[in-house]
Structure formats: structure tokens, C-alpha cells
Amino acid sequence: MQVSRSLFxxxxxxxxxxSKIIPVKGQGSRVWDQNGTEFIDxxxxxxxxxxxxxxxxxxGALKDQADKIWHLSNVxxxxxxxxxxxxLVDATFAEKVYFANSGAxxxxxxxxxxRRYAKDKYGEQKDQIISFKQGFHGRTFFTVTVGGQSAYSDGFGPKPEAIVHAEFNNLASLKAIINDxxxxxxxxxIQGEGGVLAATAEFxxxxxxxxxxxxxxxxxxxVQTGxxxxGDLYAYMGYGVTPDILTTAKALGGGFPIGAMLTTTDIxxxxxxxxxxxxxxxxxxxxAVGLAAVNTVNTPEVLNGVKAKAQLFRDGLEKINAKHHVFAEVRCYGLLIGAVLKPEYSGKARDFMVAAADQGLMALVAGTSVVRFAPSLVIPDADIVEGLARFETAVANVVKG
Structure with missing residues (x-):
């Protein structure tokens, strides 16, 4: 059967x-669609x-495990x-792990x-959850309500209660809300969906x-920074601030669906x-795949490589911007990169993403005014250079209208 976009x-x-592009094969940082068209990812x-x-x-890990046992359940x-x-316990602050299937x-x-910890330790009244505007924590009704974007949580009836939102990077805003x-x-x-915006160390x-x-x-x-x-195994390590609970997914399986919650024994x-x-x-x-991903990534070679490749991206994007003047700012936190559009291009991030695809480059957006990149941590430098060249052509085409 011939699969086409219309079947969707x-x-x-x-x-x-x-999009109409239907990728069917990937190798490293390159992807090919049904027609054999090549994209840099x-x-x-x-x-x-x-x-x-x-x-x-x-x-290798998947094939090896596939011949052993696929599913057991937690019985x-x-x-x-x-x-x-x-x-994960050996590599982080955590002492205990709970596995799930996704970040949400x-x-x-x-x-x-x-909620359970607070109820047991302090009583029913201690139930308030604070998160931050423009945050994103998943699509279940609980997590989408905790996420700070009402566009995603409105329209489904009464929301879970005792959830409030402060301003990200604004300590006074949190101080005004937090209580016993x-x-x-x-x-x-780093707010990923919210525009690739990093928390300050002070915050x-x-x-x-x-x-x-x-x-x-x-x-x-x-989920997105882990x-x-x-350039650190988890972003908290770069901040030097340890959470009580940490959630991880996305890259944890390198493409195989898995999520995990990490915490201490006491909690x-x-x-x-x-x-x-x-x-x-x-x-x-x-x-099995997750273990292979963590063991491969958690090496000085890969983690230091992330920082070096990030600089290549930053330099390349600034060079493009010097010529075309479309970005107000380039936010680069390892290989989570956000190119913030100038006011005259506000709301047009998707135009840049579509133009990039036309040039054989797969890109993302973070909101309507930020072009986002989140490539492989081991993307070859040559692919970065070639991908940025394709992106420059896309930028020029958008500028020309």
C-alpha cells in the first residue's frame, strides 16, 4: 500500500x-524520505x-534484548x-527511580x-503546586494544567485545583505566592517549548x-534538558543546585519511548x-536501549563534544545574522538552541521552519517567534556546517518573501 499525507x-x-514529508530512513544526522530526498536533522x-x-x-541493545524478553509488567x-x-542512581543525586513511558x-x-509526601508528612492542607508561566510539562490533564500555557489546558472542563503560576526568572513573583x-x-x-529560555543561576x-x-x-x-x-548529563549539575525530584524522558531512550522519575529514598x-x-x-x-543511551552519552568525549558543537552553531548563526539581520538573540545552551526572531519577523518562526525543510533541513519552533534546533549530540561538525548553509538559504528566502 502506498502511504501518502492524504492517508493521515x-x-x-x-x-x-x-508536513507532507514522510521520512523512511535515518542514519546518523541524515534522513531520507519516500522519494529519496535527503535532509540534515x-x-x-x-x-x-x-x-x-x-x-x-x-x-545493538535493542536487537540483543529483542531476542531475550520484551515485556513483563511490574508483577x-x-x-x-x-x-x-x-x-541513573550512580550518575545523579538520586537514590530511587520510577519508570514510565514518557515525559508527561x-x-x-x-x-x-x-502531593502524597506532603499529605503524609504535613497534612491534607499542604497541596499547592507552583509552576511557571510559559512552562510545559506534558499533556495529561494534571501536567498540562501545571504547565503555564492555558492554550493547552483550556477547553476540557474543570481543571485540577491548587495549581498556581509564577513568572519564570522572577524570584519576587514566586516569593509572593509560595507559602507553608x-x-x-x-x-x-531551560524552558524548551516556552522559547528556549534558561533560568538564571540566581533564580x-x-x-x-x-x-x-x-x-x-x-x-x-x-525531560528536554536531560x-x-x-553538555552536562543533567542541567541541574551545571547550576550546582540539586532538586528533590527530577524527571527525564526524550533522550533517555534515544528514540525508544521511556521516561523516569528520580528522587531520594526518604521521599x-x-x-x-x-x-x-x-x-x-x-x-x-x-x-535496555535507555542503558545504552546513558552509557554512550555519559562520557567526557560526548559531553565535552556538545559544548564544542554548540559553539559551532552559535558562530554559524551569528554569521548568518550579520548578513540577514533576522534574529534579536541566539540562545544556545549546549545543543538546545533558540534563534529569537526580531520584531519585524515576530510570529513567523514556522515560515523559517518550512523554508528550511524546502532546503533539506529539519528544524523546529519554540512558540511562534523562536526557531529551535535540538540535533544529535554527536552530529558531525561537517553536518553542522552543511546544515547551517542550508539554513542560510532558507533565511534568505524568507527575507526575500
Whole structure:
């Protein structure tokens, strides 16, 4: 059967509007569509394909596990889940791990744990959750309400209660809201969907101090920033501020769906048997691939390489901007990059993304006025140079109208 874009309209729920491009093969940082047209991938499946496409370590892990056991459910103990959990515990502040299938599920678990911890320790009244405007934490009803973008949460009836939003990077705004009934503050160290906007070191340090003063848990949503994206294994390491709970997904499986919540023994003990669960969470296939991804990324070679490649991107984008004057700012946090459009191009990020695709470059947007890149952490320098050359042509075409 010939698959075309029209088949999407025929059989799929219309909550997405995918392009007409149908990729069928990927290798490293290159992708080919049905017609054999080649693309350089600066999108990375929205910061998921941390090792590009078909990385031998991930393919090998999947094939090896596929011949052993695929699924058990959490009625049984499985080796790959324990091995990945041990690797995450050894590499981070965490002492305990809970596995899920996505970032939203990891965040759902984190929020439920925070509420349960506060209820057990301080009483029913301590239920307030604070997050930040323009934040994004997933699409379940709980996580989308905690996310600070009402466009995503409106229109589905009554929302979960006791959730309030402060201004990102504004400590006074948080200070005005936080109180002794706050059970948790959830924050992205870098707001990905919100425009690739990083928290300042002072802000994150201040959030930690306010949480401590009010016995509130600090939750870091590192779904997009985790597993090497910023040049540290997790972004909290670069800030020198340790959360109580951390969520991770996207790059954790390098393209295979998996999410995890990391926390301490003292906090974890409040999710007793029966309080939360997932049929697929800790799936052996996912965890085997996840272990290969973490072990491959968590090396000085790859993490230092991220910082070097980030500089190549920054220099290249600034060179493009010197010629075409379209960006007000280039935000570059490792290989999570946001090119903020000048006011005269405000709202046109999608135009740049479409123009890039026409030149054989896969890019992203973060809102309507930021062009976003989240390529493989091991993208060859030559692919960066060639991809930026294609992007420059796209920029020139948008400027020309």
C-alpha cells in the first residue's frame, strides 16, 4: 500500500498537522524520505534522538534484548530496568527511580509523589503546586494544567485545583505566592517549548532556598534538558543546585519511548505499593536501549563534544545574522538552541521552519517567534556546517518573501 499525507487525514485524529514529508530512513544526522530526498536533522525528534538515527549502540541493545524478553509488567522484577536504574542512581543525586513511558507520565508521577509526601508528612492542607508561566510539562490533564500555557489546558472542563503560576526568572513573583501550604515547585531549568529560555543561576538558587524555607519539594523537569543536551548529563549539575525530584524522558531512550522519575529514598518511600503504577513502565526493551543511551552519552568525549558543537552553531548563526539581520538573540545552551526572531519577523518562526525543510533541513519552533534546533549530540561538525548553509538559504528566502 502506498502511504501518502492524504492517508493521515483519512485515518488519524486531526490533533496534528504534519508536513507532507514522510521520512523512511535515518542514519546518523541524515534522513531520507519516500522519494529519496535527503535532509540534515537539526530537530532530533524534538530533542529525543540524542545519538542520531540508528546509532549502533542503540540498535545493538535493542536487537540483543529483542531476542531475550520484551515485556513483563511490574508483577515481576526485570534485569534491564534494574541495570538502568542503577546507572541513573550512580550518575545523579538520586537514590530511587520510577519508570514510565514518557515525559508527561514521569511528571505525573512526580506531582503525585509530591502531593502524597506532603499529605503524609504535613497534612491534607499542604497541596499547592507552583509552576511557571510559559512552562510545559506534558499533556495529561494534571501536567498540562501545571504547565503555564492555558492554550493547552483550556477547553476540557474543570481543571485540577491548587495549581498556581509564577513568572519564570522572577524570584519576587514566586516569593509572593509560595507559602507553608505549598507542597512543590516544578520548574524547567531551560524552558524548551516556552522559547528556549534558561533560568538564571540566581533564580534557581533562590527557588531552592524558598522551597527549603517552606518545606516544599523542588521538582526539576529535565525531560528536554536531560541526558547530555546541555553538555552536562543533567542541567541541574551545571547550576550546582540539586532538586528533590527530577524527571527525564526524550533522550533517555534515544528514540525508544521511556521516561523516569528520580528522587531520594526518604521521599520515594511515600509511594507505597499500590499508590502509583504503569503496565509498560520499566519495559525491558526500553530500559535496555535507555542503558545504552546513558552509557554512550555519559562520557567526557560526548559531553565535552556538545559544548564544542554548540559553539559551532552559535558562530554559524551569528554569521548568518550579520548578513540577514533576522534574529534579536541566539540562545544556545549546549545543543538546545533558540534563534529569537526580531520584531519585524515576530510570529513567523514556522515560515523559517518550512523554508528550511524546502532546503533539506529539519528544524523546529519554540512558540511562534523562536526557531529551535535540538540535533544529535554527536552530529558531525561537517553536518553542522552543511546544515547551517542550508539554513542560510532558507533565511534568505524568507527575507526575500
Amino acid at each position: 487525514d483519512e485515518v488519524m485524529v486531526p490533533n496534528y498537522a504534519p 537539526f530537530a532530533g525528534g524534538i530533542a529525543v534522538n540524542c545519538l542520531g538515527h540508528c546509532h549502533p549502540a542503540l540498535v 515481576m522484577t526485570n534485569e534491564p530496568a534494574l541495570l538502568l536504574a542503577k546507572a 507520565e514521569a511528571n505525573e508521577a512526580a506531582l503525585k509523589l509530591a 501550604n505549598t507542597c512543590a515547585v516544578m520548574v524547567e531549568p 534557581i538558587k533562590g527557588v531552592r532556598e524558598l522551597c527549603d524555607a517552606h518545606n516544599a519539594l523542588l521538582i526539576f523537569d529535565e 541526558v547530555g543536551r546541555t 520515594a518511600k511515600h509511594l507505597v505499593v499500590g499508590t502509583h503504577g504503569s503496565t509498560y513502565g520499566g519495559n525491558p526493551l526500553a530500559c
